[in-house]
Amino acid sequence: MPEHVIRKAWDAGRLHDLPLAEGLSGRLEISITFDGPMLIGEPDPSDSATSLPVKVGQEPVIPGATLRGLARATLEAAAFARLSQTNLHRRFGIRDFNHELFTDDARKAVRAGWLRPAEPRDGADNAYIIEPCYWYRVRIRDLKGATSDSATWHLDWLGKKLSERYTGFDMKKGAIFDFSTSMTFGLPAGEGNGQLVVPTAGGAPGILIFSDKVPAISPEGLSSPERQELRKADDARKRALHIKALESQNTHPAAGNSKRTEAVFAACGSGTPLAVPSAVWDTFIANNSRPSRHAPKPIGNWAILRPTLDAGGRIPVFWVADEGGQVVDFGLVRVFKRAHTSRVMDALATTGNGVHRVDVDAPDFCPDFVEALFGHVHEPEDANLSGAGQHLRRHLKSRVAFGFARMSPGCRARETGKIRTVQAAPKPSYAPFYLAKAGRKDWSEPGVELAGRKVYPPRNADADAIQRNLEKFKDAAGGRDNDTSTSLRLLMPDTPGQKLVFTAEIRVHNVTPAELGGLLWVLTFGGDPQLRHMIGRAKTAGAGQAQITLGNLEVTSIRGEPTDCTALIAAFTSHMEREVQGWATSAPIKALLRAANPATWSSADFDYMSLKEHQKLRQDAYDGKGPARFLEVPQR
Numbered sequence: 001m002p003e004h005v006i007r008k009a010w011d012a013g014r015l016h017d018l019p020l021a022e023g024l025s026g027r028l029e030i031s032i033t034f035d036g037p038m039l040i041g042e043p044d045p046s047d048s049a050t051s052l053p054v055k056v057g058q059e060p061v062i063p064g065a066t067l068r069g070l071a072r073a074t075l076e077a078a079a080f081a082r083l084s085q086t087n088l089h090r091r092f093g094i095r096d097f098n099h100e101l102f103t104d105d106a107r108k109a110v111r112a113g114w115l116r117p118a119e120p121r122d123g124a125d126n127a128y129i130i131e132p133c134y135w136y137r138v139r140i141r142d143l144k145g146a147t148s149d150s151a152t153w154h155l156d157w158l159g160k161k162l163s164e165r166y167t168g169f170d171m172k173k174g175a176i177f178d179f180s181t182s183m184t185f186g187l188p189a190g191e192g193n194g195q196l197v198v199p200t201a202g203g204a205p206g207i208l209i210f211s212d213k214v215p216a217i218s219p220e221g222l223s224s225p226e227r228q229e230l231r232k233a234d235d236a237r238k239r240a241l242h243i244k245a246l247e248s249q250n251t252h253p254a255a256g257n258s259k260r261t262e263a264v265f266a267a268c269g270s271g272t273p274l275a276v277p278s279a280v281w282d283t284f285i286a287n288n289s290r291p292s293r294h295a296p297k298p299i300g301n302w303a304i305l306r307p308t309l310d311a312g313g314r315i316p317v318f319w320v321a322d323e324g325g326q327v328v329d330f331g332l333v334r335v336f337k338r339a340h341t342s343r344v345m346d347a348l349a350t351t352g353n354g355v356h357r358v359d360v361d362a363p364d365f366c367p368d369f370v371e372a373l374f375g376h377v378h379e380p381e382d383a384n385l386s387g388a389g390q391h392l393r394r395h396l397k398s399r400v401a402f403g404f405a406r407m408s409p410g411c412r413a414r415e416t417g418k419i420r421t422v423q424a425a426p427k428p429s430y431a432p433f434y435l436a437k438a439g440r441k442d443w444s445e446p447g448v449e450l451a452g453r454k455v456y457p458p459r460n461a462d463a464d465a466i467q468r469n470l471e472k473f474k475d476a477a478g479g480r481d482n483d484t485s486t487s488l489r490l491l492m493p494d495t496p497g498q499k500l501v502f503t504a505e506i507r508v509h510n511v512t513p514a515e516l517g518g519l520l521w522v523l524t525f526g527g528d529p530q531l532r533h534m535i536g537r538a539k540t541a542g543a544g545q546a547q548i549t550l551g552n553l554e555v556t557s558i559r560g561e562p563t564d565c566t567a568l569i570a571a572f573t574s575h576m577e578r579e580v581q582g583w584a585t586s587a588p589i590k591a592l593l594r595a596a597n598p599a600t601w602s603s604a605d606f607d608y609m610s611l612k613e614h615q616k617l618r619q620d621a622y623d624g625k626g627p628a629r630f631l632e633v634p635q636r
Contacts, residue, residue: 026555036461062405092429093337101338151246221248340443405504421470469541517572
């Protein structure tokens with residue numbers, strides 16, 4: 001928690017305008033020296049898939065927001081702050097046939113239906129309705145254009161995007177999909193969900209429902225040498241091998257694991273329309289959008305199909321119900337991600353015996369040491385809550401301001417060529433890394449806790465090694481240029497042997513010596529010249545490894561007493577030792593410093609897990625087995 005003088009000013013509502021007895025205001029210059037290439041990226045105007053260095057005019061810069069985020073995140077770890085920077089309302093999904101969400105007898109049967117906006121005739125307050133219908137499967141090779149079990153046509157179909165598939169059947173009108181366009185099929189009598197049907201001239205009407213393109217083809221039917229060749233072959237040879245693999249597969253839709261069928265929905269409903277509960281809708285939006293509570297951006301099939309729903313039309317969905325027949329989850333494909341029972345806020349509420357979840361509207365609420373310095377915005381759980389008093393308590397302006405970092409005079413930089421890679425960011429949904437609990441680790445397990453704060457350790461910052469790592473990441477993802485690939489143009493010194501150096505200014509207003517000392521401590525890791533921060537893109541490959549050094553410090557106090565960096569850092573460490581006995585040698589501080597030391601890590605520590613290892617680790621965590629070797633921090 002903050003010092004008493006800060007708590008007193010907070011309670012009085014005078015943290016900014018009432019000068020503290022020991023309050024300091026002024027400026028600090030810092031230098032950021034990179035050991036190798038770095039990239040604070042922005043999209044190339046001519047190619048959004050390529051990331052270029054951020055510039056002001058022609059000069060590369062580091063935005064102040066980047067430095068601010070770096071300093072705050074590090075100080076939160078060093079000062080034992082609340083885990084406040086979390087996406088509290090996020091509820092993750094999982095696609096795993098072995099998980100209880102798929103095996104639960106009460107909700108495992110997947111049904112089909114038409115999702116549409118609710119109308120007055122529905123008699124429901126919910127915004128959306130699902131009209132249940134029967135569904136069937138149709139062989140891809142029985143679709144329009146397929147002849148004599150053509151493996152070539154089959155392969156081309158698997159490479160088509162969702163919009164291309166619907167356009168080929170005249171079901172797309174601009175941005176809107178027409179799900180009234182039907183064909184006739186030999187539909188079986190009765191429910192018959194999932195049965196195989198074929199187009200026929202004298203059958204019942206059904207509507208074709210497609211999924212998006214398939215990123216990979218099963219190599220079944222290829223010899224072992226051909227499978228090995230598939231990874232390294234050129235595009236023409238890969239295509240020939242894929243066609244051979246498809247030709248070798250028999251015509252039964254369940255054989256092998258290459259995609260062989262699409263869906264057919266009955267044109268008419270087969271039951272009473274069901275309301276979509278608001279919580280179920282929110283989960284669907286979260287699992288099909290980029291994370292954001294108030295402005296989620298649709299991604300994938302949802303981005304393509306949403307305009308149809310917004311225009312009052314219907315779209316096809318698959319859904320599951322509870323024992324009472326109520327919709328509990330739904331998605332856009334048959335094997336959609338099932339929503340976990342716990343949200344991030346649920347796990348946070350049990351973390352550290354609940355100390356991280358506080359009632360900001362309570363009379364005794366006080367920001368912690370870091371929030372009081374850097375400010376905060378606490379959004380209300382209920383969007384209808386308002387009021388000036390509440391606004392003042394929920395929003396606090398920072399007393400620290402970070403300027404843009406500009407390249408030092410005499411430092412010259414150049415950009416690398418485009419480096420094609422796959423930026424595989426850590427996923428918070430991956431329970432083995434993000435949850436901590438004795439026994440089972442799973443987002444649907446009651447009482448799980450968040451594991452801690454995420455850091456990117458430094459490693460070999462050599463330019464050639466970084467490029468090799470980035471290319472290896474692409475190879476680990478299958479070596480293909482697809483929607484997951486991106487291109488980076490890193491920034492590096494123009495002259496070999498030199499380093500990129502940036503300088504920036506930080507301004508502080510009415511801060512205590514301990515608060516300013518905390519800022520100085522995290523920038524320099526307590527003054528240890530061996531330790532490094534990681535800044536910008538491609539940190540997992542080693543880019544952005546930097547040392548921050550302190551420059552000119554000009555601060556004034558009401559008392560006019562002189563200050564220096566050493567005394568300020570001592571004020572911070574003394575405050576922390578008073579709050580936490582043995583703070584300097586505590587496990588979190590030792591872990592933070594060890595993680596920032598390049599000597600701790602080797603290249604082997606940063607290899608991607610194989611898919612088999614990834615799955616085994618997740619299963620071990622789900623089964624409640626002991627800690628896996630991947631989670632152990634080296635003790636070098």
